Amino acid sequence: MKKQEETRQVELAKNKAEFQALQAQHETAEHESQRARNQELVKMQEESSIRQDQIRRATEEQIQAQRRQTEGEKAEIERETIRVKALAEAEGRAYEAKLSEEVNRRMLVERANAEREKWISAINTTFDHIGGGLRAILTDQNKLIVAVGGVTTLAAGVYTTREGARVVWGYVDRILGQPSLIRESSRGKYPWSGVLSRIVSSTSNKLKWKDSGKKGNGLGDVILHPSLQKRIEQLANATANTQTHQSPFRNMLFYGPPGTGKTMAARELSQKSGLDYALMTGGDVAPLGSQAVTKIHQLFDWAKKSKRGLLLFIDEADAFLCERNKTYMSEDQRSALNALLFRTGDQSKDIVLALATNRPGDLDSAVADRIDEVLEFPLPGEDERHKLLKLYLDKYIVKAGQSKSGWFGQSQPQQEKIIITGISEEVIREAAAKTQGFSGREIAKLMVSVQAAVYGSKDCELNSELFREVVDYKVAEHQQRRKLAGSETPGEGI
């Protein structure tokens, strides 16, 4: 019994333990599921708050969009109102303008009608008078003569005034139209120079050419070595023929020491070939600065206007046309040179370019490329010096006292006549030998000094002693100058 009781007790304890284990298990499961439910609840709450946020934001955006739309519509309405208002105003103005135009037009028509009426009545009256006058003239012979004379005088007056104005205008145009770069020109000194110079030059040319056959000097007062002189005469003939045959001119380069007759020869050449002549100096271009290009173009435009063709002589050409990549050359000078190259790029039928320089090697290669004829002007040889001495003796001594009458017989201030004794051919030859190395200019100046010495003397007489004295003095001065310049005597003769 006791045993049974114990077994039952054990059984009971066992069941109790099982029950407790089951209960614990159950509690754990319950707890887990509760936690899971809680987590789910928290998650749901979070999701709900996110969704609420989204909804709130969407609502706000919608409200904003509605607000914006409303504002846009309002602005659009305002714009439309303004446009309609402006349109209405414009239409109103256009209408007003049309109205005033119409009023003006009517007023003009009325005024024109009134004017026409006035003119018609004036014309009728005039014709009545003219008719009456004509009848009177035709019936009265005296009146007829007076009328014809009056009309003829009037026509002559009109014609003379017109032609006179044309001549005066031509003169003004030539004088004022001459570019400032030109220092000397055969064009436009006088209004009649065009006609007169042609007559004079053609007659004098004929005479000179005839003379040249006799004297062997076809270049007026220019004394050159015979071979150089011949070359210049040939060039003058060729240039004249070129012009007649309308073929392009040939450009020239004259080089040699100063005072050897380059400018004189160019002047003579232009005269012999029947061309106009204009001289400019290369040194005048640099001071023009930025104006130089315009002036060069002006010069060529002016030169092109010459009907006979123009010989443009550029003295001291190296000052303007020197090598372009020289460092001291300014940008303006370079542009001026380029302008000249541009204007002389093609063979020209209007302009002959004659350049003169003492330093031909300094010229830009493009300039040298434009030259067709190169002529060297050396210092005069003994024969040329002899001729030069005779020429200037004649000019400054022999002709010194001769009276010259100016235009319309006006007398010029007169020089005293010089008495010449003992100036033989031999004395002149001697002077020619002594003046070796002298340029033509120096010989001319020597003779001016002789003249001054004569006028400074008591009797106003030139004898061989005084002449020799001045020559010796000038020769010594020449040597001194050469020494100071430290240069060697350039070669003479050809």
Ligand SMILES: Nc1ncnc2c1ncn2[C@@H]1O[C@H](COP(=O)(O)OP(=O)(O)OP(=O)(O)O)[C@@H](O)[C@H]1O
């Ligand atoms: N061959 C010459 N025959 C006559 N006179 C001359 C000659 N050469 C020079 N002369 C005299 O010298 C002056 C200057 O001559 P010209 O101007 O022709 O020389 P140039 O060679 O052009 O000189 P530059 O190179 O200095 O310009 C003339 O007015 C003239 O009096």
